[in-house]
Amino acid sequence: MPKIKKVAIAGASGALGPHVFKALADAGFEVTVLTRSKKPGAYDLAIEVLEVDFTSMDSLTSALKDIDAVVSTVGGTAVDGQTVLIDAAVAAGVKRFIPSDFGSVSTNPKLDKLPLYSSMANIREHLQKKAAVGELSWTVLACGAFLEFVLNMPTVIDFKNHTATILDDGDNRVTSTSMPLVGTAIAAILKNFEATKNQILHISEVIWTQNQLLGFAKELQPGIKWETNKTQTSVLLKESLEQIGAGDLSMPVILKLLKATALAGDTYGGAYDVTDNELLGIKELTADGLKTLVASHLA
Template sequence: MAEIKSVAIAGATGTLGPHVLKALVNAGFQVTVLTRSKKPGASDANAKVLEVDFASVESLTTALKDIDAVVSTVGGTAIDGQTILIDAAIAAGVKRFIPSEYGTVTTSPKLETYPLYSSMTKIRKYLQEKASAGKLTWTVLACGCFLEFLFGTPTLLDFANHKVNLYDEGDNRMSSTSMVNIGKAIAAILKNPDATKDKVVYTSEVILTQNKVLGFAKELKPEIKWEITKVQTSVLRKESLEAFGAGDFSMPVMMKLLAGTALAGDLYGGAYDQTDNELLGIKELTGEDVKKLVAEKLV
């Protein structure tokens, strides 16, 4: 496959997008940011910014002229709309498409019909269909939970209040990668187009369990008394699906579904024992590295 030089990114101002944008620029790509409206300071000085209509194949096709690859980092409500972006990419002759599917268990066949996951599955299968017809190539990056999310929210441990809600006894394994390294992994995918063509690529900085993190916390600050409760991920899945069935698609319900699936350990393949870290240039965290992250939260 020919070298990828020019890359367009959709969703550059979201949670993950800025990290991906920076990594692409740093890797030497010619980067174009696709946006609904130009906002001061919302982009990198080394990236070109184009206003587009994400609901228009024509608008996007024009913007994607001479672009080699498209990286999508759009948020949840825009996942389904990526079919329009894919159609435009094909019309413009784009070679590679990386959809917004950066998670832990999004590729699990067991979750294909679940809310949120079904949208990602639809986009992935749409890309596979187009690739089979020789219209473009694709890569999905499975990166585990965002490391910043696990340590920046009470998901693993509530560091601020010294509480922990253990999922299934606290030994569920989960892969995790920082957003900075997710950006670097995406850039590496595009630097290695043949090795990453039409496949799911896996990166994982570390495999964590709640009990491992709690153990580090107790070792570092033995004087802290932790309030421990427990919850079954099967209950979270059941309750969230019942709520969805009743028409409740609120954020709390969505988060309950994510906890019941992404944090359910090996049930849905949440820990990657085999990764593409070497190809992507991602260095794994040591136990001491994780201990330092815990120490920072206990200050």
């Protein structure tokens, strides 16, 4: 059984990347950072940071020499470009590739043809082809909506301004995991090489609903007047696809597409009732724990 020792991470300077970098380093892997441009002072001097051209096979193959596994946490717009990184990983003899996916419903085949989701699906297909001929193994991690994004951004419930747009009946269940735990799971994947080979794994720290989060906020701050309105996820999905079709790829439109799908409950499987939490060392958050987190986000 191959033992993973040296791990390269691409996209380590983003939102998720630093948490994954820390978890890999804490788990004892020798981590190399692949970046488009070095950020002075970003890493301990002992860390190998390589400036690479993510469009060049030569640049990437040379950077991946002696690397056992590649973890990609590149941002959404760079997902398609990972084909070059995967091909270079094969050329360099890398044993495991974890692509930048880390979605909520991105692994649901019903969404494979939709903008954004099609990029993730193409990368999974590319990896499956390489694995089928024994060139590489892969693992995709589905983790739900990042818990930090759910609580810090006004997208689901705006805790600071006391407003919310309730989707459907507000009871759609959604999985979330915090970013440090996504890092924990990635390190565990690399420690459990055979058990995690060529599969999509699911982790879920907590399952919430909009009504539950709003209920916590109202209970914790009685007397506050909330402004709420309602819409349907199907309406949001139609609107977002029309806007994207008309060439609008702005962040509000992308967020609308993500909300319409990730918060659509059973329609796209946004809540994971069956998980790989135990294998990947994920401790679940209780409802009380979630309420405490909501309390820390109230104005």
